[in-house]
Amino acid sequence: MAGTSEPHPPPVILLDNLVKFFGRFAALRGISASFAPGRLYVVLGDNGAGKSTLLRVVAGLMEPSQGSISLLGAKRIREVAPRIGYMGHAPLLYDELSGMENLRYFAGLYGIPDDEVSRNAMRMVGLDPDLPRRVGQYSQGMRQRLSLARAVLHDPELILLDEPFSNVDVHSARDMAAVLGRVRDQGKTIFVVTHQAALMEDVADEFVHMAAGQIVSRDEVVRKSVNVGSMR
Amino acid sequence: MSSIAFLKAAYIVAWAAYLAYLMRILLRMKKVETEMKDLERGK
Amino acid sequence: MTTLTVTRTTLLKDLRMEWRSKDAINSMLFFALLVVVIFSFAFNPTAEESRMIAGGLIWVAFLFAAVVALNQTWARELRNQVLDAYRVSPAPPNALFLAKAIGNFLFVVVLECLMTPLFVIFYELRSIGPVWQLIVVALLGTWALVVNGTFFAALSIRTRSREIMLPLILFPISIPALLGMVDATTSILTGEATPDFWIKLLAVYDIVFTAICLMLFETVLNAE
Amino acid sequence: MKRLALITLPLTLVLLAVSSYLALVVAPTEATMGDVQRIFYYHVPSAWVGGFCFFINFVASIWYLWKRSPRSDALAAASAEVGVVFCAVLLIEGTLWARPVWGIWWTWDARLTTTLVLWLIYVSYLVLRRFSAGQTQVMAAALAVFAFADVPIVYMSIRWFRTQHPSPVMGGGENSGLAPAMLQVFLVNLALFTVLGILFIWLRYKLETAEQALESAHAQAALKGAA
Numbered sequence: 001m002a003g004t005s006e007p008h009p010p011p012v013i014l015l016d017n018l019v020k021f022f023g024r025f026a027a028l029r030g031i032s033a034s035f036a037p038g039r040l041y042v043v044l045g046d047n048g049a050g051k052s053t054l055l056r057v058v059a060g061l062m063e064p065s066q067g068s069i070s071l072l073g074a075k076r077i078r079e080v081a082p083r084i085g086y087m088g089h090a091p092l093l094y095d096e097l098s099g100m101e102n103l104r105y106f107a108g109l110y111g112i113p114d115d116e117v118s119r120n121a122m123r124m125v126g127l128d129p130d131l132p133r134r135v136g137q138y139s140q141g142m143r144q145r146l147s148l149a150r151a152v153l154h155d156p157e158l159i160l161l162d163e164p165f166s167n168v169d170v171h172s173a174r175d176m177a178a179v180l181g182r183v184r185d186q187g188k189t190i191f192v193v194t195h196q197a198a199l200m201e202d203v204a205d206e207f208v209h210m211a212a213g214q215i216v217s218r219d220e221v222v223r224k225s226v227n228v229g230s231m232r
Numbered sequence: 233m234s235s236i237a238f239l240k241a242a243y244i245v246a247w248a249a250y251l252a253y254l255m256r257i258l259l260r261m262k263k264v265e266t267e268m269k270d271l272e273r274g275k
Numbered sequence: 276m277t278t279l280t281v282t283r284t285t286l287l288k289d290l291r292m293e294w295r296s297k298d299a300i301n302s303m304l305f306f307a308l309l310v311v312v313i314f315s316f317a318f319n320p321t322a323e324e325s326r327m328i329a330g331g332l333i334w335v336a337f338l339f340a341a342v343v344a345l346n347q348t349w350a351r352e353l354r355n356q357v358l359d360a361y362r363v364s365p366a367p368p369n370a371l372f373l374a375k376a377i378g379n380f381l382f383v384v385v386l387e388c389l390m391t392p393l394f395v396i397f398y399e400l401r402s403i404g405p406v407w408q409l410i411v412v413a414l415l416g417t418w419a420l421v422v423n424g425t426f427f428a429a430l431s432i433r434t435r436s437r438e439i440m441l442p443l444i445l446f447p448i449s450i451p452a453l454l455g456m457v458d459a460t461t462s463i464l465t466g467e468a469t470p471d472f473w474i475k476l477l478a479v480y481d482i483v484f485t486a487i488c489l490m491l492f493e494t495v496l497n498a499e
Numbered sequence: 500m501k502r503l504a505l506i507t508l509p510l511t512l513v514l515l516a517v518s519s520y521l522a523l524v525v526a527p528t529e530a531t532m533g534d535v536q537r538i539f540y541y542h543v544p545s546a547w548v549g550g551f552c553f554f555i556n557f558v559a560s561i562w563y564l565w566k567r568s569p570r571s572d573a574l575a576a577a578s579a580e581v582g583v584v585f586c587a588v589l590l591i592e593g594t595l596w597a598r599p600v601w602g603i604w605w606t607w608d609a610r611l612t613t614t615l616v617l618w619l620i621y622v623s624y625l626v627l628r629r630f631s632a633g634q635t636q637v638m639a640a641a642l643a644v645f646a647f648a649d650v651p652i653v654y655m656s657i658r659w660f661r662t663q664h665p666s667p668v669m670g671g672g673e674n675s676g677l678a679p680a681m682l683q684v685f686l687v688n689l690a691l692f693t694v695l696g697i698l699f700i701w702l703r704y705k706l707e708t709a710e711q712a713l714e715s716a717h718a719q720a721a722l723k724g725a726a
Contacts, residue, residue: 022633024717059363062499065718081365090356096292108284109364134295150360235535235599242538242595243523246545247515249588250695253581254511257702258504264709271716423645430638434631443626444642447619448649451656458660472659476652483648491641494564498637 012037012072012158012189013058019066020053020213027053028064029213035191037157040184042200043193045210051193052089054210055160058191059086072158082110085156089163091147095136099146100129103153110154121149126175141172148176152183159183159190165199173199278370285374292351293382299347300382307340307390315397325398330460333394334453337387338420342442344382345424348375349432368493376425376488383417403466412463412470415477416456422481423448426488429495452480507702511695518544518691526684538596540684544692545589546614551696552582553621553647560643563636569711572636575643577703579624581696586618612657620646620653 011034020028028050035041043051056062057069060077072080093102103118112118119129125145135143144164152159161180165173173196181203184190192200197207207219293299314332318325352358361371394400402409424445431440459473522540529536559575562568593611594604605611624646628639 019722021718021721024714024721026718026721029722056499061359061362063497078365081363084363086359086363088356088359090359092357092360093355094288094292094351094357095355096295096351097288101288101291105284105288106360106364109281109361109366111365235533238595238599239523239535239537242592243519243541245591245595246541246588247519249584249591250511250515250699253584253699254507254702257699257706258507261503261702261706261709264706264713268709268713268716271713271720274720426645427642430627430641433634433638434627436630440627440630444623447616447623448645450616450619451649451652454656454660476656476659480652483652484645487644487648491564491644494637495641498634 009037010073011035014070015058015067016069017067018054018057018064018069020050020057020062021065027213028057030067031213031215032067033215033218035189037189038184038187039205040180040190040192040200040203041206041208042197042204043191043208043210044195044197049210050213051210052162053213055086055162055191055193059084059160061086082154083157085151085154085159087147087151087159087161087164089166091135091143092150093135093143093147096134098132098134099127099138100131102135102146103150106150107153112154118153121153122146124152125149125179140167141169144168145172145176148179157188159188161190161192163193163195165194165196170199177203278367278373281366281370282373282377285371286377289351289374289378290381293378299344300385302347303340303344303382303386304389306343307336307386308393310336310339311390311393311397320398322399322401325400326403326464327461329394329398329400329464330457332398333391333460334416334456336390337383337417338446338449338453340386340390341379341383341417341420341424342445344379344386345421345428345445346438346441348379348425348428353432362497368496369489371496372425372429372488372492376422379421379425380418383421384414387413387417400464402464404463404470408463408470408474409460411474412456412459412477415474415481416452416459419452419456419477419480419484420445420449422485422488426492426495429492433498452477455480503702503705507698510698514691514695514698518688521684521687525680527678527680529681535596535599538592540688541692542589542592542596543685544689545585545592547689548692548696549582549585549589549614549617551693552578552585552700553617553650555700556582556621556624556643557647560640560647563640564644569636570708572640573704573707573711574700575640576628576707577700579621579628579643581699581703583618583621583625584699585696586614586621589614590618607660609654609658609660612660613654616653616657617650620649 013033013035015031015033018028018031019026031050031054043054045051053062057064058071058077060071060081068075069077071077072083074080077084094105097105099122100118103121104115107114107118122129125148127142127145127149135146138146144166148161148164151161159180164176168176177199180190180192184203184205192204194200201221204221206221208215209217209219314336318328318332320328349358352361424441427445427448428441430444431437434440455473455477459470459477462468462470462473518540522537526537526540528534555578556575559571559578562571563575590611593614597606597611598604624639624642627642628635631638
């Protein structure tokens with residue numbers, strides 16, 4: 001791993017008693033936690049455990065009802081928005097546009113005028129930048145790959161992924177997991193919410209278990225050696 | 233029709249509307265208070 | 276990355292998507308056509324009478340048609356939840372609002388250009404006052420409807436039965452603008468009065484409400 | 500609730516009774532319009548209270564957008580609803596006055612029309628509050644700003660609208676040459692109605708905060724339970 005000589009690098013995410021209500025329902029029930037940089041966290045839990053809500057709050061899409069959050073050293077998430085990548089449960093892509101048209105538009109939102117950035121992002125997830133097909137005609141696996149490309153397009157330090165492998169065939173999912181591992185190795189912090197823990201076993205640094213709106217346990221993965229075997 | 237009828241109607245409308253509105257608020261208040269008590273007792 | 280650049284790219288993206296699907300413009304056009312036809316059944320005026328009522332008919336028809344387009348404003352952003360991708364980006368929220376408002380403005384102006392000849396034919400309309408004034412009124416009035424409509428469509432995203440919510444909150448607030456458009460149009464068509472007051476009123480309305488929309492849009496967009 | 504009813508119910512009855520007595524018995528009969536003119540003592544104070552409510556709604560909404568305090572949202576909700584009630588009574592009284600004096604139920608007169616439009620706007624505000632799914636307070640506060648900004652524009656446009664199309668009959672202006680005895684009754688009634696309006700807003704505000712407290716009690720219960 002990259003040389004983090006000091007024992008406790010400042011946390012990327014610091015959550016203090018985070019609570020989120022939807023009407024009378026408490027989706028997050030007092031989460032306090034801190035997460036170190038350069039690691040790949042896999043968030044597990046049943047439906048309704050609050051995984052997606054947590055991700056949305058961290059991404060700045062939702063205001064927490066109580067508690068505070070500090071992201072990359074900032075209190076206001078908008079200030080650090082360019083350094084965060086978010087991939088939602090839905091694809092977050094326009095069906096009527098082609099893959100490159102989508103990426104080009106989103107790159108524009110981050111002030112990236114260079115087409116090559118978008119092309120590289122597509123290649124990284126194993127898609128052909130010159131594919132003229134519109135996203136509406138993509139297969140589910142291709143959509144998820146493109147969605148991942150959109151999330152990491154602007155080279156964010158913190159990447160939040162909500163169910164990136166849903167409806168994706170095993171082969172594609174393994175590819176995507178490997179991509180995530182490589183991105184982590186570049187020193188990025190990654191959160192993956194998923195049901196398919198097995199897919200992430202080779203690359204995860206820590207499993208975070210959630211239940212009923214709280215973090216119930218965190219299991220660090222002891223890496224036997226540098227993960228040579230998992231990279232085909 | 234005599235104009236007095238209109239005068240009466242106007243005053244009746246005003247009284248009825250204000251009192252009905254008052255009663256509505258009070259009844260809703262009662263409902264909220266009962267529900268609050270139920271909630272506290274349930275704990 | 277300025278507001279204007281993002282506004283431009285977002286607007287171009289919307290126009291390209293609209294060009295490919297033609298959802299909004301087609302439904303809006305057909306709807307307006309229906310309204311014109313039904314109105315001309317319901318009222319069968321002489322050329323003289325039609326000058327008196329045309330202002331009202333035209334603008335009510337355009338208002339209803341505009342609501343059809345406005346309701347679709349955010350539909351595309353909600354499908355696949357693409358709006359979230361905009362919201363997590365550092366792009367200014369007002370750029371999104373301006374792009375949507377300008378897009379709707381263009382749609383409704385196109386609709387007006389296509390529909391006005393029909394009104395002229397069905398109602399034997401001929402303006403006695405200067406036609407350029409009609410164009411000024413149309414542009415100011417359309418922006419008045421569209422700027423608030425775009426904002427209220429965004430408000431309606433977070434309501435139940437959102438399609439019906441939009442006209443319910445848009446129409447009452449738009450009454451002075453509608454009154455201005457109708458009266459100005461009638462006074463120009465009949466040539467009996469000057470529309471100056473109404474043009475000024477529409478201009479004030481546009482400025483006031485554009486300012487309020489830009490002040491409040493970020494709050495509304497990020498409320499979740 | 501019992502305590503509130505014991506305060507508000509008698510107070511409301513007294514306010515209504517005193518103002519009615521003053522208007523119907525104490526005030527002298529007006530020469531041209533006769534007894535029907537007595538609607539005026541209820542009508543104009545209702546209008547004043549309605550306007551006052553909408554102003555409170557605006558201030559509370561701005562305050563909410565700035566500070567995000569749930570109390571100011573409660574005040575905004577309360578004042579809008581009370582304003583709509585007073586406005587509704589105002590409109591009905593207006594038609595009941597117009598029929599004998601002007602010979603018609605309704606005319607697109609500047610004041611009537613402005614009131615009607617105002618009423619429509621704030622009804623739509625209440626509809627938005629009822630139908631919104633989450634984030635009601637922000638949405639409502641935003642709409643309140645639009646509503647209040649619309650008021651002067653509505654007033655200007657309708658005044659112009661009316662002068663261009665003169666309404667069929669106009670009774671001599673309501674305020675023209677009010678006798679001192681009438682003026683006294685009018686001013687006292689204005690004060691009484693203001694108290695009534697504030698009482699209603701206060702009570703409705705109490706209800707809104709009680710409902711907020713209930714919601715948050717439910718939420719806190721959900722937070723603690725089932726762990």
